[in-house]
Amino acid sequence: MKLFKARIISNNKIAPDHYVLSFKMPHAAGGVKPGQFFNIKVNDACAPLLRRPFGAHKINRNKIEILYKVVGKATEILAARKKGGKLDIIGPLGNGFTINPQTGKLANRQAIIVAGGHGVSPLIALAKKLSDYGARIAVFIGARTKNHVVCREDFKRLCAKLYVATEDGTAGYKGLITDLLTAKLKNILAHNTPTMYACGPKTMLKEIAGIAKRHRMHCQVSLEEYMACGIGTCLGCAVKTKTGYKLVCKDGPVFNAKDIVW
Ligand SMILES: Cc1cc2nc3c(=O)[nH]c(=O)nc-3n(C[C@H](O)[C@H](O)[C@H](O)COP(=O)(O)OP(=O)(O)OC[C@H]3O[C@@H](n4cnc5c(N)ncnc54)[C@H](O)[C@@H]3O)c2cc1C
Numbered sequence: 001m002k003l004f005k006a007r008i009i010s011n012n013k014i015a016p017d018h019y020v021l022s023f024k025m026p027h028a029a030g031g032v033k034p035g036q037f038f039n040i041k042v043n044d045a046c047a048p049l050l051r052r053p054f055g056a057h058k059i060n061r062n063k064i065e066i067l068y069k070v071v072g073k074a075t076e077i078l079a080a081r082k083k084g085g086k087l088d089i090i091g092p093l094g095n096g097f098t099i100n101p102q103t104g105k106l107a108n109r110q111a112i113i114v115a116g117g118h119g120v121s122p123l124i125a126l127a128k129k130l131s132d133y134g135a136r137i138a139v140f141i142g143a144r145t146k147n148h149v150v151c152r153e154d155f156k157r158l159c160a161k162l163y164v165a166t167e168d169g170t171a172g173y174k175g176l177i178t179d180l181l182t183a184k185l186k187n188i189l190a191h192n193t194p195t196m197y198a199c200g201p202k203t204m205l206k207e208i209a210g211i212a213k214r215h216r217m218h219c220q221v222s223l224e225e226y227m228a229c230g231i232g233t234c235l236g237c238a239v240k241t242k243t244g245y246k247l248v249c250k251d252g253p254v255f256n257a258k259d260i261v262w
């Protein structure tokens with residue numbers, strides 16, 4: 001974990017309310033793990049006082065990209081920041097996804113990735129890592145409308161199968177991504193038992209955890225909680241697990257789905 005000033009290389013709108021910002025790391029970015037995050041002060045003013053957490057979306061040699069959705073004051077300010085400006089950043093923080101807890105390699109070389117909303121962001125870096133391991137990946141993206149489906153092309157390059165669900169039916173299956181996942185799982189599980197990775201709204205993650213339990217699949221979820229310090233001192237991001245309270249910023253944000261008390 002390091003505190004550093006980073007130069008903004010680019011900050012571009014990619015979809016309604018969605019932006020990709022890239023910044024230069026002062027040191028090699030290769031050590032950043034998919035699922036780790038950066039706590040960013042979006043400007044030099046007193047407000048907003050607190051840093052905001054954003055997952056590593058793409059990890060390059062000396063450059064990190066974050067993908068963010070404008071939802072409030074801080075992300076609004078971030079969206080207006082220009083190339084060449086400086087950001088005050090702490091990171092990388094948190095544990096990140098584990099490719100395989102036992103061997104360091106991916107079990108069966110099969111994976112399922114489930115992304116809901118802006119939860120898609122850290123899953124691109126994960127898909128890249130999994131594909132470097134030679135994994136066969138099925139990706140499920142859930143969004144509100146077809147305009148909110150982001151990273152489709154990135155996933156297509158890295159994954160064997162891509163499934164999309166939108167709430168209004170403007171792209172792919174009409175309905176919840178968890179319903180589409182349930183429908184497709186029968187066929188997928190006939191051939192193997194993949195590891196599942198998910199990031200998105202808590203209601204979706206809870207549902208995913210239930211699906212993984214029913215099918216005895218190993219499942220890692222990346223949780224989002226409000227964060228004040230981001231480094232384990234304020235205790236503001238505690239979540240209940242089966243072995244007591246854990247901190248999302250320090251013990252997570254990635255957890256084994258079966259350990260969380262949903
Ligand atoms: C570990 C981690 C990684 C994250 N990675 C990304 C990412 O890659 N891309 C991205 O777009 N966002 C990410 N987020 C969420 C992002 O940090 C928030 O959207 C951001 O802090 C909002 O700041 P704001 O001032 O614009 O909005 P605020 O005014 O703070 O909030 C606006 C709205 O968003 C909701 N909200 C804000 N923060 C959270 C949160 N942490 N959990 C649940 N709801 C929240 C609020 O309920 C409110 O309705 C991540 C959060 C965490 C904890």
Ligand code: FES
Pocket residue numbers: 226227228229230231232233234235236237238247248249250
């Ligand atoms: S945000 Fe302060 S302890 Fe996690």
